[in-house]
Amino acid sequence: MGLLExxxxxxxxxxxxxxIGFATAKVAQEQxxxxxxxxxxxxxxxxxxIAKRLPAEAPVLELDVTDPEHLAGLADQVREHVDGLDGVVHSIAYGNPETLLGGKFLDGPWPDVAQAVQVSAYSLMSLAQATRPLLTPGAGVVGLTFDATVAWPAYDWMGVAKAGLESCARYLARDLGPHGIRVNLVSAGPLRTLAAKAIPGFSDLEDMWSTRAPLGWDNTDQEPTARAVCALLSDFFPATTGEIVHVDGGFHxxxx
Structure with a gap:
């Protein structure tokens, strides 16, 4: 029997x-x-x-987490396929690389910063609220972050947005805990995803891990991060919420 049977x-x-989202979907199906x-x-x-490349083709829903109509209709979309949810994964982030990343912190314009915070942090609450009618007691909400406790080269306003995400997760854990819903984050090391490739100077981050992660770090392997997400969605962490689990080879x- 799989972990998420x-x-x-x-x-x-x-x-x-x-x-990471695709890798998580794959591991979840395998479990x-x-x-x-x-x-x-x-x-x-x-x-x-891409859905056809999963072990079993997954239904694809249309969801823009900044669109109130999409959020309002999400529960009905989900119910077309399943009658409830035991877990939600927030694998969503965006910051305009031309204005907010790669050493542009002091010049980041507010409209772009606001968009980054809404998409990358506020949307965790939006998604949790939109799916809350479907979530069963014991359900898990898991988001993805990149350590926001320090300032990184090149990451700039996305670092601020991730700090907002991490704080948002703690407040969600507080408010959804009485309903039996757990909220946690996984903090992954740098991975060569589509989003990462858009960050000017991303290689500077990658280089740090090659010498300082005691377990080593493969920046092309999303599976360790996906496994951690699935573990947090499982019944093996029934009393864990408001936590950030690091999957970074021990770098942190x-x-x-």
Whole structure:
């Protein structure tokens, strides 16, 4: 029996098969879950093609987490495929690389910063609220972050947005805990995803891990991160919420 046998999981924000979201959907299916995935806009057609590469083709829902109508209709979309959810994965982030990343912190314009915070942090609450009518007691909400406790080269305003995400997860854990819903994050090391490739100077981050992660770090392997997400969605962490689990080869625990 798999770790997620019989569970119904929504993975929001799957584009390419190199993404953490895709890897999570794959591992979840391998562990026995029924998986739904989502995307929106021009990327939706890509996601529909990518869905065929999963062990079992997953239904693809249209969801823009900044669109109130999409959020209001999400529960009905989900109910077309399953009658409830045991887990939700927030694999969503965006910051304009031309204005917010790669050493542009002091010049980041507010409209772009606001968009990054809404898409990358506020949307965790939006997604949790939109799916809350479907979530069963004991359900898990898991998001993905990149350590926001320090300032990183090149990451700039996305680091601020991730700090917001991490704080949002703690407040959600507080408010959803009485309803039996757990909220946790996985903090992954740098991975060569589509989003990472858009960050100017991303190689500077990758280089740090090659020398300082005691377990080593493969920046092309999303599976360790996906496994951690699935573990947090499982029944093996029934009393864990408001937590950030690091999957970074141990980098976060090392000094300079």
């Amino acid at each position: 019989g569970k119904r999981i929504l993975v929001a924000g799957v584009t390419m098969d190199s993404s 026995g879950a029924t998986v739904l995935i989502s995307n929106f806009g021009r990327a939706l057609s890509i996601t529909k093609r 625990a090392m000094g300079a």
